[in-house]
Amino acid sequence: MLINLRVWLKIPDAEAATVKNTLVRRLSYGKVLEDVKKERLISIQVDSGDPEELARAFARELVNENKESHKILIDRLEFEEGYVPVKVALHIEDGEAIAIRDRLRKRLGYQNVVDVKKATVWKLYFRLLRPEAEITAREIAEKLLINPHKDSYEIML
Known part of the structure; x- marks a missing residue:
């Protein structure tokens, strides 16, 4: 089973604001780009147990309820309408993901966590229709959101 934990800030996100300002002011996307928001995606592969119960336990451990909101999705990953989601992940070894896995398994005793x-x-919120928005999202990902030496991206439509 795959538990997907989507996590975003309740408070203003300075990194997302900086990315938006860069896209609008420096890269001239102001006419087509309405807004930029960001969230973390933590995907936890488990081999046994009640997925709902595990998801709630993982959220308690990995989400700071004082400043973050979250959504749990089990064996699926979907996003709301109105924006183009661009998933950026490392294609090299991810030390933070390994640390989360080890914390869940070794310190908290969840031996059913596989990965x-x-x-x-x-x-990315656009003033464009879907085909043009997707093309523009790819441009933005390649120009600003990823480092091609360590990151890969996927448009999640």
Whole structure:
């Protein structure tokens, strides 16, 4: 089973604001780009147990309820309408994902955790229709959101 934990800030996100400002002011996307938001995606592969119960336990451990909101999706990953989600993940070894996996398994005793993957989902809100928005999202990902030496991206439509 795959438990997907989508996590985003309740408070203003300075990194997302900086990315938006860069896209609008420096890269001239102001006419087509409405907003930029960001969320963390933590995907936890488990081989046994009640997925709902495990998901709640993982959320308690990995989400700071004071400043973050989250959504749990089991064996699926879907996003709301209105934006183009661009998932950016490392294609090299991810030390943070390994640390989360080890914390869940070794420190908290969840031996059923098989693997953990981590990504950032950039939510790009456009004033364009879907085909043009997807092409523009690819451009933005390649120009600003990824480092091609260590990151890969996927448009999650």
